Each structure stands twice: as C-alpha cells, then as structure tokens.
Amino acid sequence: MDQFPIPPGQGSGFNGAGRRICELLRSQIADGTLPAGARVPSTRALAADLGVSRTTVTAAYEQLAAEGFLVTSVGRVARVASPLAAAAPSDSGTKRRVRAAPSLSAFGRRVAGIEMPGLAPAEPCRVDFLYGAVAARDFPALVWRREYQAKLRHHQRSLYYVAPEGDASLRRALQGYLRRARGLACDAEQILVVHGSQQAIDLCARLLLDPGDAFVFEEPGYLMARRCFEATGAKLLAIPVDAQGLDTARLPRDDRTRLAYVTPSHQFPLGGVLPIGRRLELLDWARRHRAWVVEDDYDGEFRYGQRPIDALQSIDTDGRVIYVGTFSKALSPQLRLGYLVLPPELVPVFRQAKRLADRHAPVLEQRVLASLIDSGVYERHVRRTRREHERRRAALLDAIARHLPGDAGVTGTAAGLHVVLWLPFLRPQDEPALVDAVRGKGVGVYPVSPLFAKPQSPLQPRPAGLILGYASLTVEEIQQGMRTLAAVIAARGSEPNSR
Known part of the structure; x- marks a missing residue:
C-alpha cells in the first residue's frame, strides 16, 4: 500500500x-x-x-x-x-457531466421562474438608506439579555416541541397588546406565531389560493408578498393606489378573486392611509365575494404626530380579515418573529400548515418577548424608538429640502420608517444608473420601479423614484448621504445627453 x-x-x-x-x-x-x-x-x-x-x-x-x-x-x-x-x-x-434540468413540481417551476432583485450586497455602504434595516443600537440588548438568561435558567423537565401556534405566554401577551396599541380585540386562540411576516404571507398564499384564482394587490406594492401569491399560479389583479391608499372603486367584480392584500395603515411604499369610507367599501366587497383580506400591518406602530391608526380587522364584523403583525421593525428583522390574527374558522388549518412547515417558532425568544410585553418594557421601547425615528425622519426631510433640487418630491412621511423620493427631472429607466453612481460614492439608495407590477404607461408617465429607509442611520449619516446624492444628480445634469 x-x-x-x-x-x-x-x-x-x-x-x-x-x-x-x-x-x-x-x-x-x-x-x-x-x-x-x-x-x-x-x-x-x-x-x-x-x-x-x-x-x-x-x-x-x-x-x-x-x-x-x-x-x-x-x-x-x-x-x-x-x-x-x-x-x-x-x-x-x-x-463533471452536464446534468439535465431538475424535475420540479408545477409550484417549483413557478418559483424557479420568479424574478427577484438581488439581496443587499455583502459589502455594506458607508451610508445605507436600506429599507427594513433598523439601528442595532436601538435594540434593547440589556433587558433582552437579562430576560433571556432568566428563561434559560428556568428548569424544564425535558426539551420538546411546543404547539405550532406558539407559546401560550406570548399569545396572551399579544392579545392584550393588540387591544391597547392597535384597537384589535381577539382571543389568544386566534393568534398564530410565525417566523416573521413573510412566513405569514406565504401561509396565506398556499392555503387560500389555487391556480386559476385571482388576487387583488396594491400597485405599487410589497414585492415579496406579490411573488408569494404569484407562485401559487393565481392571477395578479394590480389595483392602483393614490394618496389615500388602495382605490377601492376599482375592485374587481369577478367571483374568482379570492384574496386582497393591503397595507391600510401605511401603504407600502407610497405611504397613504386608507380612510374609513374605503375601509368599509373593502370589507363590503370581501363579504359579497367571500374573499379574504390580508392586512399587512408591517409598521403600524410608527405614526408621527398622532395616535397610530387602528387596524382594519378592528372593524371587521364578518371575519374576512387576516391580520399580519411583525416585530421586525420595532426590534429586529433578525429576530424572525411575527404573528397572524386569524378568523376562527381558519385557525385549525393554519396551525396544521405551520406544524408541517417547521413545527413552531423559537420558544425562548417567544417567552422573552412575552415577558417584555407583560412588564411594559416593550411598549416603552416602542415609544422611545418612535421618538428616535421621528428625529431621523425630520433630518431626512430637512436634508432633501436643503440639498436636492426644488422640484424633488417626497411621499409617505406621516408614518413608518421610509419615504419615497420622486425625481421628476429623471425617468424610471434612469434609476439603475443613478443607484449605481451613488453606490460608487459609498451611499446606498434603492429604486422604486421594481415595486410596480405593470410597466409604465406612456399616457400616465411617472418620474424616477427612490425608496429611502432611515431607521438605521444617524442624523449625520442622513445629511452626508443626501449631500452625496445631490452631488451625483448635479453631475448627471451637467453631462451631455443625460436625459
């Protein structure tokens, strides 16, 4: 040998x-x-x-x-x-021999064919207006660590799976919190704890839509949700939004429309708040067509200058609204904890689907969060971060007014953790080059066009737009980022044939 x-x-x-x-x-x-x-x-x-x-x-x-x-x-x-x-x-x-394309199910083939924007680059920008990012310094690390260690030391006779709907302590805590913060009355049994709002949306898509069905979606809207619903083989019905959110006068009359996805408290990305008249019209439409309404309350806790708008589900008397909540904006997207508030008749099947998908969400994190809600720490944390976000928002609006051309416009400022910056002197097709040029200067900005399902109509042209998240930045970084964006725009304007 x-x-x-x-x-x-x-x-x-x-x-x-x-x-x-x-x-x-x-x-x-x-x-x-x-x-x-x-x-x-x-x-x-x-x-x-x-x-x-x-x-x-x-x-x-x-x-x-x-x-x-x-x-x-x-x-x-x-x-x-x-x-x-x-x-x-x-x-x-x-x-290696060349392998044939994998054999996939119809669902797998649809997923493989979905176009998605790439993830944020691994190398972060010096200043990054990435929507969905929150400041690590805002996370309540000390109280979280103290509660986590206490739960870790708590004696358990054995370690085993818990119920798929989530730990009872968190569901009870959420029941009280939702009544106080979102005007939503429900039983703890209606709450299903999930891995963030994305899993909640995926469960709604797979359990409520079949190929050949249709679903209503805001135009523009949250891309990851739209792709979840499209992956089922259902038909997209993109309904335009205006300054007040979804235009409910344009809801379809087709009974094959089984679901409507909406962000009524702060339309994503444009920021409109659905008024009471449209809310009632949407609920009446859902009742008449026996359709479900998925209410994504992704950042409803962050409204500035007035009390947050109550959830749509709080006025639903027919049990047609499925409420989706998340802790990604108030705590951290890395925590991967969210929840559904379900109509009672949907509770058994959603629990079963959750159990088949991944058994349940992490238990220790659920119990820590329940303790923070019960003690009032979580709501104090939300109030504190709301003040911080309001300060960052003010800095961003001031920087836009100070550094960018006067015809630049901003929408979505009343709530949430982002704004949309409209640049009427540029076209939507100019967005990629602008984004690349600004990133080359160490500043991350993001185009709004991928959030539109339909191509731009020549009869109703829209300007170029950027979605700017500000929750992870300091005031100084916001000012620096807008100065850089302004400099890049000015340089483009001086180039021949820049339009």
Missing part, C-alpha cells in the same frame, strides 16, 4: 489520521487499485506500515464498512464490498 504522511503519536480513535486512511482507501477503491472483493491489509499490518495506532486503523475500517465500502466480520479479513454499496467520489480533476 502507498505510504502517505501521518505523524506518529496522534492518539487513538477516529482522528485526523483515521480520516486520511479513509480517503486513501476510498481513492484506491475508486481507481481500481483495490477491486471489488479484494482483501485489504490487516489492521495490525496497516498500523505498522503507516506508523499509527491499530485502534485508529480499526476505527477507519469500521467507518468504511458503515459507508458500504468494506465488508468486515470478527476473525475474518476485511474485503472490498462486492458490489459496492456506495459510489466512490469522483476525482476532483474529472470533468
């Missing part, structure tokens, strides 16, 4: 030397040096040959036998398995 370097005195058991013995024997089996049925050296002989302990060789042989490369038995010489029970790995230099 070929020699290979194994330092002596490596100890016993399946260590680094044992792994190298396995690799050597696998390669010799693969290249035919040790054909099927051939004897392999005894453990004693190979140990002496390689300068390792016999225990190490024995452990390597046992590993190869478990993988199906060798056949061993007490008192008999080990042999190469015949026929081999496991294929040997190919040599790294061997050219």
Whole structure:
C-alpha cells in the first residue's frame, strides 16, 4: 500500500489520521487499485506500515464498512464490498457531466421562474438608506439579555416541541397588546406565531389560493408578498393606489378573486392611509365575494404626530380579515418573529400548515418577548424608538429640502420608517444608473420601479423614484448621504445627453 504522511503519536480513535486512511482507501477503491472483493491489509499490518495506532486503523475500517465500502466480520479479513454499496467520489480533476434540468413540481417551476432583485450586497455602504434595516443600537440588548438568561435558567423537565401556534405566554401577551396599541380585540386562540411576516404571507398564499384564482394587490406594492401569491399560479389583479391608499372603486367584480392584500395603515411604499369610507367599501366587497383580506400591518406602530391608526380587522364584523403583525421593525428583522390574527374558522388549518412547515417558532425568544410585553418594557421601547425615528425622519426631510433640487418630491412621511423620493427631472429607466453612481460614492439608495407590477404607461408617465429607509442611520449619516446624492444628480445634469 502507498505510504502517505501521518505523524506518529496522534492518539487513538477516529482522528485526523483515521480520516486520511479513509480517503486513501476510498481513492484506491475508486481507481481500481483495490477491486471489488479484494482483501485489504490487516489492521495490525496497516498500523505498522503507516506508523499509527491499530485502534485508529480499526476505527477507519469500521467507518468504511458503515459507508458500504468494506465488508468486515470478527476473525475474518476485511474485503472490498462486492458490489459496492456506495459510489466512490469522483476525482476532483474529472470533468463533471452536464446534468439535465431538475424535475420540479408545477409550484417549483413557478418559483424557479420568479424574478427577484438581488439581496443587499455583502459589502455594506458607508451610508445605507436600506429599507427594513433598523439601528442595532436601538435594540434593547440589556433587558433582552437579562430576560433571556432568566428563561434559560428556568428548569424544564425535558426539551420538546411546543404547539405550532406558539407559546401560550406570548399569545396572551399579544392579545392584550393588540387591544391597547392597535384597537384589535381577539382571543389568544386566534393568534398564530410565525417566523416573521413573510412566513405569514406565504401561509396565506398556499392555503387560500389555487391556480386559476385571482388576487387583488396594491400597485405599487410589497414585492415579496406579490411573488408569494404569484407562485401559487393565481392571477395578479394590480389595483392602483393614490394618496389615500388602495382605490377601492376599482375592485374587481369577478367571483374568482379570492384574496386582497393591503397595507391600510401605511401603504407600502407610497405611504397613504386608507380612510374609513374605503375601509368599509373593502370589507363590503370581501363579504359579497367571500374573499379574504390580508392586512399587512408591517409598521403600524410608527405614526408621527398622532395616535397610530387602528387596524382594519378592528372593524371587521364578518371575519374576512387576516391580520399580519411583525416585530421586525420595532426590534429586529433578525429576530424572525411575527404573528397572524386569524378568523376562527381558519385557525385549525393554519396551525396544521405551520406544524408541517417547521413545527413552531423559537420558544425562548417567544417567552422573552412575552415577558417584555407583560412588564411594559416593550411598549416603552416602542415609544422611545418612535421618538428616535421621528428625529431621523425630520433630518431626512430637512436634508432633501436643503440639498436636492426644488422640484424633488417626497411621499409617505406621516408614518413608518421610509419615504419615497420622486425625481421628476429623471425617468424610471434612469434609476439603475443613478443607484449605481451613488453606490460608487459609498451611499446606498434603492429604486422604486421594481415595486410596480405593470410597466409604465406612456399616457400616465411617472418620474424616477427612490425608496429611502432611515431607521438605521444617524442624523449625520442622513445629511452626508443626501449631500452625496445631490452631488451625483448635479453631475448627471451637467453631462451631455443625460436625459
């Protein structure tokens, strides 16, 4: 057998030397040096040959036998398995054969065909107006750590799965919080804890839509939600929004429309608040068509200058609204905790689907959050961060007014953690070049056009737009970022044929 370097005195058991013995024997089996049925050296002989302990060789042989490369038995010489029970790995230099496209389900083919913007670059910008990012310094780390350690020390007789709907302590805490903060009265049994609002939307899509159905969606709207619904094979019905949110006068009359997705408290991304007349019209439409309304309350806690608008579900008397809440904006998107408030008849099937998907959300985090809500810490944290966000928002609006051309416009300022900046002197097709140029200066800004489902109409042209999140930035960074954006826009304006 070929020699290979194994330092002596490596100890016993399946260590680094044992792994190298396995690799050597696998390669010799693969290249035919040790054909099927051939004897392999005894453990004693190979140990002496390689300068390792016999225990190490024995452990390597046992590993190869478990993988199906060798056949061993007490008192008999080990042999190469015949026929081999496991294929040997190919040599790294061997050219791989071209594989055919994978066989996928219809759902899989639809998912594979979905176009999505890339994730945020791994290398962050010096100043990044990334929507959905919040400041790490705002996270209540001290109280979270204290509560987490307390829950970790709490004695449990055993560790096992909990109910798919979530820990009872968090659902009870949410029941009280939603009544206080969002005007929403529900039973704890109606609440389902999920991995953020994205899982909530995915469950709604898969449980409520079939291929051939249709769904109403805001135009423009939240791209990740639209893609979830489209992946079911349902037909998109994009309904325009205006300064007041979804234009309910344009709701379809087709009874195949099974679902409407809305962001009524702060339309994403344009920021309109759905007035009471349109809310009632939407609920009446859902009742008449027996359609579900998915209410995504993604940042309803952050309204400035007045009390947050009550949830749409708070005035739903027919049980047609599914409320989606999240802790991503108030605490952290990395926490991956959100929840659904379901009409009672949907509770069993949503629990079952959650159980099939991933059993349940992380338990310790749920219990920590329940303690923070019950103690009042969470609501004090929300009030504090609301003041911080209001200060950042004011800084952004001031910087836009101070540094950008006077015809630049801003929408969505009354609530939330982002604004949309409209640049009427540029076209939507100018957005990618502008974004790249600004990123080249170390500032991240993001185009609004991907949030529109329909191409721009020549009869109703819209200007270029940027969605600017400000929740993760300092006042100084906001000012610096807008100065950089202004400089890039000014440079573009001085270029020949810049339009």
